[in-house]
Amino acid sequence: MLIANELSKDFGSIKAIDRLSLKAQAGEVLGVLGPNGAGKTTFSRLIATLLTPTSGTASVDGHDIIKESEIVRQVIGFLPTEPGLYGRFTAVENLQYFGRLHSMDERVLSQRIDQLLKKFDLYEERNRRTAGFSKGMMQKVSLIRAVLHDPKVLLLDEPTAGLDVPAARVVLDMVKEFKAEGKCILFSTHRMVEAEKICDRMVIIAKGHIVAQGTVAELRQQAGQDDLEEIFLRLVGEVS
Numbered sequence: 001m002l003i004a005n006e007l008s009k010d011f012g013s014i015k016a017i018d019r020l021s022l023k024a025q026a027g028e029v030l031g032v033l034g035p036n037g038a039g040k041t042t043f044s045r046l047i048a049t050l051l052t053p054t055s056g057t058a059s060v061d062g063h064d065i066i067k068e069s070e071i072v073r074q075v076i077g078f079l080p081t082e083p084g085l086y087g088r089f090t091a092v093e094n095l096q097y098f099g100r101l102h103s104m105d106e107r108v109l110s111q112r113i114d115q116l117l118k119k120f121d122l123y124e125e126r127n128r129r130t131a132g133f134s135k136g137m138m139q140k141v142s143l144i145r146a147v148l149h150d151p152k153v154l155l156l157d158e159p160t161a162g163l164d165v166p167a168a169r170v171v172l173d174m175v176k177e178f179k180a181e182g183k184c185i186l187f188s189t190h191r192m193v194e195a196e197k198i199c200d201r202m203v204i205i206a207k208g209h210i211v212a213q214g215t216v217a218e219l220r221q222q223a224g225q226d227d228l229e230e231i232f233l234r235l236v237g238e239v240s
Contacts, residue, residue: 001026001184002047002153007056008208009042016042018208019056024184026152029175031199032188035236039208040188041081044157047186048078060153074102077146078155083138087131091122091141094130095148102149109148116144120170136167143171147178154178154185160194172198192228206236 002024009017017039024030034040045051047058049069057064063071085094092113099109117123120140125133130141139159146154156175160168175198179185189195195202196216203213212219212235216228223231 001028002030002058002060002186004043004047004058005056007043007046007058008054009039009046009051010054015208017046017053020205020208020210021056022203022210022213024153024186026184027179027182028201029179029185029187029199031195031202032186032205033190033192033195033202033232034205035190038190038205038236040190040205041157042208043205044078044080044155044186044188048076048155049073050078074149075151076153076155077149077151079143079146079157079159081157081161083130083142085130085138085141085145088129090127090129091117091133092126094141095145098145099148104149112148112150113144116148120144120174135162136164136170139163139167139171143174152183154183155188156185157188158190159187160189160191168194192232196228204232204235211235 004020004022006019006021007017008019020043032040032043046053047060047065049065049072052066059065060072061075063075065072095113096109117126122137122140130138159171163171175185175187187199201215202219204211212222214222219231220226225231
């Protein structure tokens with residue numbers, strides 16, 4: 001569903017991503033973990049076709065991210081670290097705008113917006129300008145925007161950053177629902193405890209390199225200890 005092969009991205013002399021290879025399947029949540037500056041956001045933006053790789057290849061649902069970038073954009077839903085909503089627009093107007101960018105049928109778009117706003121408990125706020133929304137409400141609208149066109153692949157970059165516990169739980173519960181629908185989900189975070197709850201497998205990145213990958217059980221076995229935060233800190237520290 002999502003394949004990266006020796007993917008690299010340089011910014012001048014800085015290697016943000018260095019020969020990164022991974023695979024993620026339909027119905028799987030793959031956690032991409034690393035400290036700030038590890039390359040998580042750069043990797044997400046490469047897969048989202050917002051950046052062009054320096055070298056290497058990647059494909060989404062069989063479509064090359066460079067040669068078939070327009071098709072890839074229709075197949076993915078991307079939740080960036082910043083909400084990217086128009087504050088003067090209402091929640092509905094924001095979602096209508098982004099749905100039309102995906103050429104969604106107007107009737108389907110209207111039904112989908114209502115369905116998702118109700119699911120995220122935002123229906124009563126649908127006609128409010130998003131400039132007045134809390135951080136949690138903004139994140140919910142952004143997540144709705146990412147799944148509005150029913151993409152096969154979701155790229156979630158720090159989806160719970162800045163959220164309080166109840167709002168973060170809503171987001172994590174929705175990720176579980178999307179997984180149950182068969183979506184392939186790339187879940188970038190620096191929170192090991194959160195990743196343990198939601199991810200089927202994890203890829204740990206430090207300075208653009210993969211330093212470990214596997215299931216929680218496999219990571220524990222490789223490290224010879226049970227505390228995931230200690231495993232994370234040790235692996236990241238080895239390349240710092």
